[in-house]
Amino acid sequence: MKFKPHLYQDFAIRRIIEQPAVGLFLDMGMGKTVSTLTAVADLLHDYFEVSKVLVIAPLRVAEDTWSRETEKWDHTRYMKVSKVLGPESKRIQAVMTPADLYVINRENVEWLVGYYKSKWPFDMVVIDELSSFKSSKAKRFRALKKVRPFIKRLVGLTGTPAPNSLIDLWPQLYLLDGGERLGKTITGYRDRYFQPDQRNRHIVYSWRLRPEAEKAIHSKISDICISMQAKDWLDLPERIDNPVRIPLPAPVRQKYKQMERDLLLPFTDGDVVADTAAVLSNKLLQLANGAVYDENKAVQEIHQEKLKKLEDIIDAANGKPILVFYTYQHDLARIQKHFKQAKLLENSQDIADWNKSEIPMLLAHPASAGHGLNLQAGGHIIVWFGLTWSLELYQQANARLDRQGQEHRVIVHHLVAEGTVDEDVMKVLEGKAIGQDALLAAVKARIEKINT
Incomplete structure (x- = not known):
């Protein structure tokens, strides 16, 4: 297929070529991968600026997306991709194989850094989903930080740079510029732009922005980060978000309230116990879905209201394929038992079959199907059986269908489920989305310059 870049893609390609480090904060479905591949091909074989390129990606994306995207386009089809995946022996064999791109899953970054140490060979690194490096305490961040001085060029790709708060930006920007814009340490960054919010004496649980801090952060990073949103550039059909409110039967509501009040729900063969707020939230989400794990890790089924509503949606779809996102393993088991036509997304063949409309009901966990998978050819109906607190997973999962093409x-x-924590999750996701949109808008590329 011949690649005809959109105006914004051409701009992104030029920025990757011209700048040694750049963050592409592009909405899902705007072609970050092909834009990056085009720039990498030019840097490798036209400008001779780099010699060995590493792509760090979520596992499913590393397994499928980059090789599939390379083979898709005429101008990148010649590029050889070596997948540094699987057992250590296979990973070693993969890094020793001559290739244009070496693709590794982010969980193995620490291993790769330890394998090469000071003899790090990759002079260009692409981080697909830069936001997965949002924790300064994570081993993957600390490992990559060690070899950052050996990396000549670095590109960070994400559609959600600050999924929870602007605190998440510091590690990502540090990998891009070594602390030049937001400071050398996370402590300094927090002290400069934030102040304690919720705390218990010396323990700070959350931080809030100082006055004018958000504007200052946006200004600091605007020269190294490109932010573009699909609604500004792509003529996509308007998405419909449909909250399906499900009243729970009185006995179920009573159990829910008991769990919420007493942190305990007794059963004959094992109680459901929640000893912290986080555990309680998790248990209430499970209960809202219809089943919950007890203290013996056995599944206690409470109701089937969501299964019944899912059945109604399938009937209304009148044969159109449906992508269902589940949260817990007991959700998966119950859906598969109730709907014999359901198929779990497990491999590349499932992706191909879905895109050929051969799977009527595809089940996926947002954490495993949340990045880089192109599923838009197979359908246009999504059902969230269980909700997630993570804005990043939520947006990325929806973008599997709501994307270019x-x-x-x-x-x-x-x-x-009415009267449950489900309602709170929806409000929180909407609230976080407002902050996310503010960030993306604040660092949006000065596109007027493209037209001149």
């Missing part, structure tokens, strides 16, 4: 209006059904 989608020809139909995407419908996103959210199964929300």
Whole structure:
């Protein structure tokens, strides 16, 4: 296929070539991968600026997306991709194989750094989903930080740079510029732009922005980060978000309230116990979905209201394929038992079959299907059987269908049990999305310059 870049893609390609480090904060479905591949091909074989390129990506994306995308386009089809995946022996064999791109999953970054140490060979690194390096305490961040001085060029790709708060930006920007813009340490960054919010004496649980800090942060990073949103550039069919409110039967509501009040739900063969707020939240989400793990890790089924509503949605779809996101393993088991036509997304063949409309109901966990998978050819209906607190997973998962190439209006059904924590999750996701949009808008590229 011949690649005809959109105006914004051409701009992104030029920025990757011209700048040694750049963050591409592009909405999902705007072609970050092909834009980066185009720039990498030019840097490798036209400008001779780099010699060995490493791509760090989520596992499913590392397994499938980069090689599939390389083979898709005429101008990148010649590029050889070596997948540094699997057992250590296979990883070693992969890094020793001559290739244009070496693709590794982010969980093995620490191993790769330890394997090469000071003899790090990759002079260009692409981090697919830069936001997965948002924790300064994570081993993957600390490992990559060690070899950052050996990296000549670095590109960070993400559609959600600050999924929870602007605190998340510091590690990502440090990998781009070594602390030049937001400071050399996370402590200094926090002290400069934030102040304690919720705390217990000396323990700070959350931070809030100082006055004018958000504007200052945006200004600091605007020269190294390109932010573009699909709504400004792509003529996509408007997405419909449909909260499906589900009233729970009185006995179920009573059990829910008991769990919420007493942190305990007794059963004959094992109680459901929640000893912290986080555990309680998790248990209540499970209960809202219809089943919950007890203290013996056995599944206690409470109700089937979401299964019934999912059945109604399938009937209304009238044979159109449906992508269902589940949260817990007991959700998966119950859906598969109830709907014999359901197929779990497990490998590349499943992706191909879905895109050929051969799977009527595809089940996926947002953490494993949240990045880089192109599923828009197979359908346009999404059902969230269980909700997630993570804005990043939520947005990325929806973007599997709501992305460039989608020809139909995407419908996103959210199964929300009334009077439960489901309602709180929806409000939190909407609240975080407001902050995320503010960040993206603040560092949006000065596109007017493209037209001149």
